[in-house]
Amino acid sequence: MSDTVLSVHDLSAGYAGAEVIRNISITVGTGEVVALFGPNGAGKTTTLRVISGIIRPxxxxxxxxxxDLAKQSPTLRARAGIAHVPEGRGIFYGLTVAEHFRLGYRGEHIDPAVVYEYFPALEPLQDRRAGLLSGGEQQMLAVGRALGRRPKLLLMDELSLGLAPLLVERLLPVVRTYAQESGCAVLLVEQHVQLATEIADRCYVLSHGDIVLHETGERLLRDPSLLVASYVGQHAPDSGKAIAGSGA
Ligand SMILES: Nc1ncnc2c1ncn2[C@@H]1O[C@H](COP(=O)(O)OP(=O)(O)OP(=O)(O)O)[C@@H](O)[C@H]1O
Ligand SMILES: [Mg+2]
Known part of the structure; x- marks a missing residue:
């Protein structure tokens, strides 16, 4: 397996004293794309928030x-190379596309050349305000802005929210290519399970705060019933055992 970039070990977290994720372990290696699936309210967004430092475990x-990141603020984590594309895109409707790249995230430099390399459709839209972009273009902007920071770890929360499957089909492979070419580790939360499985090296399923399945994307494509069973609460007893060094 590739070098481990992210290692989440035995993590629990929640809000106002109520735990919503319990003892979860996840790893992501260099250049690897790992998907985190699970029903609404399972704790996927919470997991990403703990990794980027927004909430404490x-x-x-x-x-x-x-x-160990325990003592690092979200700003320090971002500077160290962790980019988090939150649910809801996190873009500024009143700013143009180009202005988004001049506005360094937490004081960081964003390289527009990287953004336009991976999302050439954004280049002719440089002077357009983000609020006037289509949903797909807005999402490209949100992801592009993260890639332009040349992150070492990219956390993406429901990239496809509100997008037509056809657009998701175009976006996800860009993320895959970026990971491969840059060595960036990617942890991707996604509701379009089939499309994400096609580009993911490994997948975890979170249900009610517990990891109930850990498999390679390849295996899940061969046997989709494993995923279905994990969503309806039938744990696969052998899940993940064949994945060496997985940490889950
Ligand atoms: N800021 C918050 N304060 C209190 N409870 C919260 C907060 N954010 C999330 N929760 C609760 O924590 C649980 C897990 O939420 P989380 O957002 O992590 O789920 P999710 O897997 O991302 O779901 P979805 O697929 O709907 O985005 C839910 O029960 C949710 O209501
Ligand atoms: Mg969520």
Missing amino acids: TRGTVSFAGA
């Missing part, structure tokens, strides 16, 4: 490139 560790 009640137990367990998050390590990035071998270093």
